[in-house]
Amino acid sequence: MTRLLAVIDAYVAFAVLQKDAELTARLRKGQAWDRTEANHRVYGSEWDYLGGLEEDSRDAYFSLISKRLGAEEGADLADKWRRIHDVAGVTIRVENSDDDPTIVEFIIQDEIADAWADAHGSLAGGTWECVDGPEFVYDITYWHPRLFEELEKEGYDLDFSNYSEPDERDIAIANHLGECHECQQSGDWESYSKHYDECQPGTQLKIEGV
Numbered sequence: 001m002t003r004l005l006a007v008i009d010a011y012v013a014f015a016v017l018q019k020d021a022e023l024t025a026r027l028r029k030g031q032a033w034d035r036t037e038a039n040h041r042v043y044g045s046e047w048d049y050l051g052g053l054e055e056d057s058r059d060a061y062f063s064l065i066s067k068r069l070g071a072e073e074g075a076d077l078a079d080k081w082r083r084i085h086d087v088a089g090v091t092i093r094v095e096n097s098d099d100d101p102t103i104v105e106f107i108i109q110d111e112i113a114d115a116w117a118d119a120h121g122s123l124a125g126g127t128w129e130c131v132d133g134p135e136f137v138y139d140i141t142y143w144h145p146r147l148f149e150e151l152e153k154e155g156y157d158l159d160f161s162n163y164s165e166p167d168e169r170d171i172a173i174a175n176h177l178g179e180c181h182e183c184q185q186s187g188d189w190e191s192y193s194k195h196y197d198e199c200q201p202g203t204q205l206k207i208e209g210v
Contacts, residue, residue, distance in 0.1 A: 009057035010064045017046055018069075045134075047084060047115045084115045087155040092123075094148075094163040097140070100189050101166045102174040104147065106139040113137045124151065142174075172196065 015024040050058055058081070066074025083089030090110045097103035106123055108116065114134035122128065124147060126139040141147070143166055152158060166174070176196045177183045183192050 003056070006054070006056040006060045009053055010060035013049065013053065013057070013061045014064050014068065017049060045115065047081070047118075050081065080112050080115075084112050084119050087120060088157040090116050091157050091159050093159045093161075096163055100174075101170040102143045104141050104143050104163075106141070108137050109135060111135050123156070 011023065012027060014020060015027055050061065053061065059078075062074050062078040062081075064074075065077055090108050090113065093107040093109070095105045095107060097105055106126070110116070111134075114128075114130045114137055117128035117130070117137045123139045124141040126141045128137045128139050130137050148158065148160075173189075173193050173196045176199065177192050180192075180195065180199075183195055187195075
């Protein structure tokens, strides 16, 4: 792509994304509006639009943001774009589930959380859910011995400050749940735990009135 087309794309992107009516009107008077490779409408988010531009056009857009809205604004936008497409661009908080110690919760609180999740897809086979706006997403999966080792090997930035791994008893109860038809029908972790104890060899069940 020539530098000229990249600049044209950048101006059209600015007119569309910043809703600049005056610039849009000026571009429509010439051939620039029709020749640009950028879309004239936003389908999805600002990040989706920018993802449809070639790299030269996107860089030209960031420069145009700096020129028209300030250097800090342009640098911040370029940095967000970089972080969205970096597997370690956000910190993923790892937490325990209140319902089951073998369930792992992944939480991202960041202004680019939803955009980052869209760019990188599922984590450990789960599905990112967006709640309360694009700055908060979460995912849920089941613990296994190499889970975190595999994720860190892929480059994810994980924060374990509020997490504790399941102990041997937790894992044994989870294995029991996977094989126990009765537990799978209904219940919660407390009932699974109780039934697990009742099923252990040598365990004497307490009979009311005896």
